[in-house]
Amino acid sequence: MANILAEIVAHKHIEVGERKKFRSAQSLEQSQLFQRSVYSMRAFLKAPGKTGIIAEFKRKSPSKGIINDKVTVEQVTTAYAKFGASALSVLTDTNYFGGSTDDVLQARNVNNIPILRKDFIVDEYQIIEARAMGADVILLIAECLTKAEIDQFSTLANNLGMEVLLEVHSATQLEKITEHVHLVGVNNRDLTTFTVDINRSFELAKLIPSSKYKVAESGITGTNEIVQLKQAGFDGFLIGENFMKNANPAQAFEAFSHALTQQLATV
Template identity: 40%
Template sequence: MATILDQILADTRALVAERKALTPTAALERRSAFRAPTLSLARALRRPDGPATIAECKRASPSEGVIRREYAPADIARSYKQAAAAALSVLTEPTHFQGSLDHLAQVRAAVDLPLLRKDFVVDAYQLIEARAYGADAVLLIAAALDPAEMTDLLDAARDLGLGVLVEVHADAEVDGFDLDRVGVLGVNSRDLQTFEVDLGRAERIFARLPERIVRVAESGIRTADDAARLRGYGADAFLVGTHFMRQPDPGRALAAFRRETALALADASRQPATP
């Protein structure tokens, strides 16, 4: 039976074919953002003052439906920067998440933080789009790519000066690509078939990673206790979207999350060790 990921990937391939026909690579390369220097996502997420947050701009998702009806990505991005986000993630997938490349460009014009284009990348053309619209990094989803595709896209991203967040959903996916090519790895705690959340998945996968890899915990993070638990598993950063998007002021929600997480971590550090 086809999963929602299968449908999204099929829709993405069709859309990429359409965009290729409408906008040649040369036209993308003429955009000023294509030639601008990129910011390091990995460096931004290694913070001496505690775990970093990648705050997400998104209007909708397949599991949640419309999350934020009044959606102004640039305003949200500015509020996130004011609340000390380390980096921003911008959904650009149009059919299932109601995103667009224009949202990415709006956020790029609004803030100078590292920007992650969050989409279902299946073609190197999408990397050129990301660069042309102001992204500093892209998401590559292990479940959406075979090992050869992952390798080719990692190499193509590097050649374009783009960082990469490689996302895995299952322990076995870590064996499907060369970890030596990966600088930032995210564990999505949401099962792509059932959409159930298992934060313990991050514990298992983070334990397998070399220390040099930046570890990002994704999905299902709603409370400071969730964040503290994931930090205990080795998370360097959290990617949070839906929780912030549901709040009247996403930036204020981020500030509260960071403050409450710091308190939860301090409290955890005072707890006696389990014998």
């Protein structure tokens, strides 16, 4: 597969420029949700009765095509929250992932747990936009941002009361961690080729600063993997496709959560 990440980022700059014309940052700052108190993903990852899972709503991806476009945001995310998800991840990229900002708004309307706006952040406008749509956390991708940009974007998010999940894929990218990055996610999927290797999380776990929460992302398909990742020091587990590929993602998550709870009780 060609370098799809570069293509996505180039398209994202154009897309954000168009959205700025449609609605100003100042207008976003006047929205009702911009003033709300945010939820802490770090707190919810450790909360009693929660699984540590950041459960994702994703309709499609560049590597898989359509994953599930038959279910609604409300159906899926409320089940995620009901059955123990610590947080929600909601894709807002339209062109490549079939998401929208409305998806976060809908999830926010019916859930009282943290929401991660999952997108390719390339501009401060998107962070203000995330706050205005009810997100509590933003994703920054080390692969496509400089350390200076990560510092700039994470500082703004922190000043807005939001938490920052920095996604890395290699040891060298850990050098881009800055003060206001609160969580470090190891993406087991290479964003340039979209191949997945869950061992990437185990390799990088010990290199992540102890002051940062650790999140394993992509390629998690079983409860055994979560148990092993917990033992390696991970606090959170971002899972989407494993549930969304089912005709009934809500039911799939319920069964997975129940099995995980039972397994952890015996460890």
